[in-house]
Ligand code: G6P
């Protein structure tokens with residue numbers, strides 16, 4: 001067993017996107033592909049010698065191979081210790097918690113989040129820093145630059161290490177400690193929420209269906225909900241992480257979590273439904289509607305409602321320092337922030353933009369329209385945390401999911417919201433569409449479109465209030481004088497062609513009209529959005545492929 005240097009040549013396209021480097025599994029299986037990226041990453045680290053690294057992933061296909069590769073490279077780069085989740089498992093929020101709890105240098109999380117897995121599915125790797133959050137662009141751009149000039153990588157020719165048995169072993173001078181992937185995270189949840197109240201809720205017969213979508217959330221949900229909180233066995237379904245997620249697309253939205261929606265539509269629907277994604281950082285909350293239909297909570301509403309009820313949760317009893325939402329997320333949270341007299345920050349899409357605000361104590365809760373919600377307890381969004389937060393609020397108020405949301409709308413107004421995705425379109429057409437919109441911006445203010453007047457239009461730019469860094473071209477915004485908005489941006493997480501996202505929002509303050517069906521309420525705005533960007537002409541699509 002010795003440390004070796006292996007000659008290598010660069011692979012094009014190793015630039016991390018919104019959330020790490022994501023590619024199809026066969027791309028990652030090319031000789032030296034992962035090694036090049038990890039070498040480029042390690043080469044940029046200062047003072048990592050002798051420190052602790054955290055390692056784990058969502059258990060998807062290629063996870064175990066990648067864990068072994070990285071352990072050997074960590075040995076060759078002089079890390080002191082790697083904490084690896086048993087079986088190579090760590091959900092994204094749990095990895096963040098472990099990094100923080102153990103004062104680690106950082107962590108590598110192996111996941112392509114909600115993208116399908118399996119031999120032909122996606123794989124991914126992301127680097128989180130000592131605060132537990134995704135590495136900022138400065139770091140990821142550095143990794144990319146080095147990946148393009150790489151000539152060799154350093155590793156060990158040692159045999160694979162046992163990553164399934166808890167305990168400590170040695171690999172070419174590196175201490176490898178296999179940890180229980182759930183323990184640190186469960187302890188944090190116990191400190192955060194009112195566990196006795198949630199336990200009493202379940203004892204009282206409250207029924208939850210928690211769908212882990214055959215992904216990494218399963219073991220966490222089982223241990224905490226069924227193991228600690230007394231939810232009946234079988235509350236967590238699809239609880240065993242599978243390498244191909246059982247063929248599911250583990251993205252918790254009404255389209256992909258259709259089985260959960262079907263149960264919530266059924267005659268025997270439980271009181272609440274919830275789902276988490278591939279790496280368990282996303283969440284969807286569903287109520288049992290008074291009309292007998294599933295009542296899916298819009299993620300933007302979820303953020304606003306949790307913020308409004310935050311003081312019912314032990315960890316937030318003293319109130320919130322601020323809220324932060326990504327720009328395309330609806331303005332529902334802004335209204336709560338205003339009522340509470342706290343700031344609401346508007347950031348570009350990508351959880352990493354919340355990191356500085358959380359570290360600086362300028363925000364306590366954060367959320368995104370893409371089914372992500374979280375707080376300063378870690379530096380990632382956190383699916384199970386959101387489910388526990390909802391359970392805590394239900395327990396504290398005695399109200400169900402739908403009643404809570406309707407009461408929220410009645411008090412703060414409803415920001416009716418939908419996202420239309422045009423997936424796997426030609427990259428050229430997508431870029432042309434955005435460029436054309438950019439050219440139209442200056443002429444838009446004052447125009448009347450679909451009966452609404454444009455108040456402002458821009459290409460969103462963000463100046464981080466903590467470090468002053470500027471991020472430009474983060475999405476085209478068309479803001480109307482009645483509070484409605486249309487936002488266009490290209491996804492930063494796709495692996496096939498481009499995905500155009502169109503975000504639509506209209507404000508309804510009249511409680512008697514807040515029950516309206518979302519797509520019907522937004523019909524005029526949808527029409528304007530399609531025409532303004534000439535979506536059919538430039539993408540060849542007349543309808544979106546996914547509507548959430
Ligand atoms: C990931 C990121 C989120 C982001 C989402 C959508 O889940 O962690 O922060 O909102 O992707 O990104 P996209 O660029 O595909 O719209």
Ligand code: ZN
Pocket residue numbers: 092112113114277278279280281282
């Ligand atoms: Zn995810």
